[in-house]
Amino acid sequence: MNAIFEDFIDDNFFLIIVRVLIALVLSGLIGFERELKNHSAGFRTHILVGVGACLMMLLSLFGFEAYIDKYDNVRFDPARIPSYVISGIGFLGAGTIMVYGGTIRGLTTAASIWAVAGLGLVVGAGMYAVAVFTTLIILLSLVFLNNFEKLFTRGGKNSLVVEIVSYPGLPINKVVSVIEESDLKVKQVEVIKVENDLRSIFIKVDPKEDLNKIKLFESLSAIDAVKSVSER
Known part of the structure; x- marks a missing residue:
């Protein structure tokens, strides 16, 4: 019975749970800001991207330990899976970019999805302080820089x-x-x-x-x- 239990929960289980929950909270904060502004990719989308990216990083870090310990000739690159996440997330971001009458919308949301994927990878790697600091920077950019930008687009410059x-x-x-x-x-x-x-x-x-x-x-x-x- 203990052997079966150990197959499901290993030594890294609680560490993995903590990292997934942190990724959920941080990506959810950014997604909530997008949800408040009624963008196509909101709260749930950002959470799924952030948690999914974190899961891929955790897989890259802990998913192949058994094979490395069992086979001496096995080598692995922990950056290989994250690199595919970074490149592949662009397809999801492209789905949020829409053209309305010659005006392109969704670029900021696409960028936030890409950034949230990076947050998930960073949290999955255990870099919590960097992840929290980056989340604050992203939120400040989305909330305050939008108003700051409008100061320079008044007077007919904006359409x-x-x-x-x-x-x-x-x-x-x-x-x-x-x-x-x-x-x-x-x-x-x-x-x-x-x-x-x-x-x-x-x-x-x-x-x-x-x-x-x-x-x-x-x-x-x-x-x-x-x-x-x-x-x-």
Whole structure:
């Protein structure tokens, strides 16, 4: 009975549990920030990436000890599996990058997923202080630098992208007229067929500081064939 128990729980079991839990907490903090901002990859995604990366690192460190002890000619590189994690996580990050009417969104979330994978690897290697410090840096970057960045993009330098989901027969010229009535300059218009008869119309404009978005969206929603209006 003891032999069977030892097969399931070895000397490194509790160390592994601690590292997985730390990876869960740290990656969850970053994911929670993304969840609050309604990004495509949020709380659960970041936790899965962080814990999964930590698990791969733990596998690389402790998963092959029995083979090394049993066979003298066996050699292994503990960095081999983590290197595949770092390169492979890019595919998941690419899935969060979307294009809306010429505007690319999701780059920051893709970068946070890549960073969380690195956090998982670092925690799996037992570098707790580095992991906690890096988590704080990432959170500060996501929360505070976003507001700091907006200070330099005011005054028309930033673009507003309005997404209109519509049924067939929507007069595009009327939509443009409503936007121009709000003293907004239309920079780009892109129409994409979503599914069935629905279309997504992305309109990029130069916003003004005193823009009443609620009034603008109400005016656009009042147009025939408009299903929904949102900001991207």
